[in-house]
Amino acid sequence: MASRLPPVHALSAFEAAARFQSFALAADELCITPSALSHRIRLLEDFVGERLFIRDSRSVTVSEFGRRYLDVVRSALRALNDFPMPHRGAAAQPRLKITVPPTFARYLLVPHLAKFTRRYPHIAVELFLSVPLYDLSLSESDIEIRFGAGNYANIETRKLFEEPAFVVASPAYLDSIGGVASPADLKKANLLRSALEPWQPWFEAAGLDWVEPSAGLRVDDLGLLLESIKHGHGIGLTRQHFAEDMIASGEIVRLFEIELRSPPHAYYCVYEKSAIERPEVALFVDWLLSVFK
Incomplete structure (x- = not known):
């Protein structure tokens, strides 16, 4: 009797939902409705006899069984995709998936990215946001920009740059606390934490x-931290690339000449060692290093 195989459309739905941790985003990528995607996931769960996701009112998380099954599914889909087909049409456009912290993307990458896409129009760039200081898996990205200490095991790590950290505040907030003349005067200020x-x-x-x-407001996003400073929530630390426009416009001012020359965190480009063998990955890494060095 013929072996029963899992439906391929359900496998692709499971892989996409696990990658995005979102049924809505996965459905959008597959050009189907979220309801149709949920149906495919249930179909596959019925086939394997196990729950693939843990669902609550706000999110979906891959189950323990789902994580183990996901490795098998990805391997199978990759084998199907990589099988040589001599009569297949022209090669698909190279795609480059890049995971980036939000503030780096907003202030540093996007303003320069058009230079890369104009130089290499045949490469499709896809940007995804990540949370700094969380060492997420690289399995879904070709390249990741990380903000942290740079101690990342078993992956290639290239430092992009580091900048001194210094203290800034809004003029209105300084007026509200009677100004600060020395670092010791910071004792009367709200120091924003991050x-x-x-x-x-x-x-x-x-x-x-x-x-x-x-105590006090804590903001774990460098862009939101700068916005909080601008809007008078307190005094905080920042760096030149992020703050220069606000300083130039007078929305915030720099306090003191003291700066931290070697902050504990910097920006790094990380990728799997094998990924650099792909031309589009090597081109983008070289371009990043040339822009930010």
Whole structure:
């Protein structure tokens, strides 16, 4: 009797939903409705006899069984995709998937990206956002820009650049607290907290024997941190690439000449060692290094 095989359209639906962690985004990629995608997932769950996702009101997460089955599904789909077909039409356009922290994407990558796409119009670039300091898997991206300490095991890591961190505030906020004349005057200010820009190293550079602030607004996105400073929530740390336009317009001002020359976090380009063998990946890495070096 013929072996029963899982439906390929359900396998592709499962792979896409696991990759995006979203039924809506997966349905959009496959050009079907979320309802149709859910039906395909249920069909595959009925076939394997196990739950593939843990669902709640806000998100979907791949189950333990689903994670193990996902490796098999991806391997099978990759084998189908890579099988040589001599009479197939022209090669598909090379696609480059890049995962980027939001602030880097907004302030640094997107303003330069047109130079790359004009130079290499045959490469389709796809941008996805990531959360800094979370070492996510590279399995779904060709290249990832990470903001962190640079200690990433088993992947190629290239530092793009690091910038000094310095203190900024809005003029209105400074007026509201009577101004600050020295670093010690920061004791009367709200110091905005972020795991991305910790205060402790700057305190040491300023000669202050202070501990990391533990109260007040915390913002773990560098762009939102800068916006919070601009809107007068307190005083915070930033870097030149992000703050230069706001400083030039007078929306924020730099305080003191003290800066942290080697902050604990910098931007890195990371990728699997085998990925660089693809021409589009090698071209983009070389381009990134030339722009930000």
